[in-house]
Amino acid sequence: MKDLSIRTSEFTDSVIRRMTRVSNQYGAVNLSQGFPDFDPPKEITDRLAEVAGQGPHQYALTWGAQNFRESLAKKQEHFSGQKTDPNTEIVVTCGGTEAMMAAMMSVCNPGDQVVIFSPFYENYGADAILSGAEPIYVPLNPPAFTFDADVLENALKQPKVKALILCNPSNPCGKVFTYDELKVIADLAIKYDIFVITDEVYEHIIYEPYKHVYMSTLPGMRERTIICSSLSKTYSITGWRLGYVIANPEVIDRVKKVHDFLTVGAAAPLMEAANTGLQFGDAYYKELQNHYTHMKNLFVNGLKNIGLTFTEPQGAYYVMVDISEYGYASDEQFCIDLASKVGVGAVPGSSFFKEPIHDYIRFHFAKKDETLNAALERLADIKKLKR
Numbered sequence: 001m002k003d004l005s006i007r008t009s010e011f012t013d014s015v016i017r018r019m020t021r022v023s024n025q026y027g028a029v030n031l032s033q034g035f036p037d038f039d040p041p042k043e044i045t046d047r048l049a050e051v052a053g054q055g056p057h058q059y060a061l062t063w064g065a066q067n068f069r070e071s072l073a074k075k076q077e078h079f080s081g082q083k084t085d086p087n088t089e090i091v092v093t094c095g096g097t098e099a100m101m102a103a104m105m106s107v108c109n110p111g112d113q114v115v116i117f118s119p120f121y122e123n124y125g126a127d128a129i130l131s132g133a134e135p136i137y138v139p140l141n142p143p144a145f146t147f148d149a150d151v152l153e154n155a156l157k158q159p160k161v162k163a164l165i166l167c168n169p170s171n172p173c174g175k176v177f178t179y180d181e182l183k184v185i186a187d188l189a190i191k192y193d194i195f196v197i198t199d200e201v202y203e204h205i206i207y208e209p210y211k212h213v214y215m216s217t218l219p220g221m222r223e224r225t226i227i228c229s230s231l232s233k234t235y236s237i238t239g240w241r242l243g244y245v246i247a248n249p250e251v252i253d254r255v256k257k258v259h260d261f262l263t264v265g266a267a268a269p270l271m272e273a274a275n276t277g278l279q280f281g282d283a284y285y286k287e288l289q290n291h292y293t294h295m296k297n298l299f300v301n302g303l304k305n306i307g308l309t310f311t312e313p314q315g316a317y318y319v320m321v322d323i324s325e326y327g328y329a330s331d332e333q334f335c336i337d338l339a340s341k342v343g344v345g346a347v348p349g350s351s352f353f354k355e356p357i358h359d360y361i362r363f364h365f366a367k368k369d370e371t372l373n374a375a376l377e378r379l380a381d382i383k384k385l386k387r
């Protein structure tokens with residue numbers, strides 16, 4: 001057999017999804033891969049049942065059903081205050097995952113560089129390799145996950161840098177970038193003429209007093225921001241694979257082409273059903289925030305009572321726990337032992353860091369109270385892993 005492609009040899013399978021398999025193997029409460037174990041809003045699933053009978057069941061327009069893009073444009077304008085043209089500025093993709101890949105493919109040539117904050121959502125490393133770009137990492141320093149503006153500038157001023165990827169709110173560290181931090185990034189993006197590709201899939205999962213600021217709304221950033229977002233988290237429909245890219249028409253023309261040949265389009269019946277969610281008023285988003293605040297408080301208060309050290313998340317639904325006192329050289333081994341001996345699934349933090357940091361594991365808490373309570377009950381035994 002001839003050699004397989006070099007590009008697919010350069011990254012491993014997803015550690016996050018691997019840890020789900022480890023959890024399943026040991027019957028652990030799975031707090032590794034981030035997906036809710038509660039139902040999506042009933043209005044959306046009721047509409048899905050209707051759509052099953054009525055259709056559409058055939059291909060939608062490649063870049064997304066007209067009514068769905070119009071609803072997305074309205075929602076984006078409502079929350080960001082920026083008018084968005086549903087015909088020239090939006091492409092609907094198969095999840096935020098495809099949105100990011102299509103954005104990177106549209107922007108990068110082989111040999112270009114992209115700047116990524118570390119810790120980072122693991123897909124970005126693979127996205128960079130598959131789009132031919134070389135990642136440069138800028139640390140978000142734990143435990144507060146702040147960055148050094150000089151280090152960022154040194155990275156951005158490299159001549160081959162095309163884009164910076166900004167995950168806000170951040171998976172895995174739960175950071176919500178402040179306006180001032182975004183302004184530092186924006187000013188540098190303008191100074192060095194680079195794109196900012198945002199991953200805003202957690203834009204509606206924010207804990208008081210933090211606020212989500214859209215990078216595209218900062219002065220001079222509308223034209224150079226490529227927004228990737230998704231319905232997965234906002235409407236608890238991670239399996240529906242609905243995401244989108246919003247950018248200026250020139251970028252979107254390219255994204256449309258990449259998307260057309262990657263996937264042809266998102267699922268027509270699911271767009272039609274999810275369109276119901278896009279019509280929800282402010283009360284829905286407030287309730288979502290309240291629900292997540294409840295889950296966050298339940299889980300982090302439990303961790304506190306057990307005596308674990310962690311950084312309180314400002315947004316998204318993950319918490320990074322410091323395991324340095326447990327005496328493990330390998331956080332992956334710690335997670336395997338945690339699943340097999342304590343009965344809770346987590347993700348080794350090293351899969352998110354470029355730096356050799358092995359002191360963190362990541363839990364997610366988008367779960368029913370009973371699931372979180374069961375996990376906390378088991379975690380009460382975590383000290384037995386101490387070496």
Ligand SMILES: Cc1ncc(COP(=O)(O)O)c(C=O)c1O
Pocket residue numbers: 034094095096097098121167170171199201229230231232238241242243
């Ligand atoms: C930061 C981030 N971006 C993108 C995704 C994937 O989103 P989607 O389900 O829309 O592909 C996830 C899923 O966990 C995520 O955490």
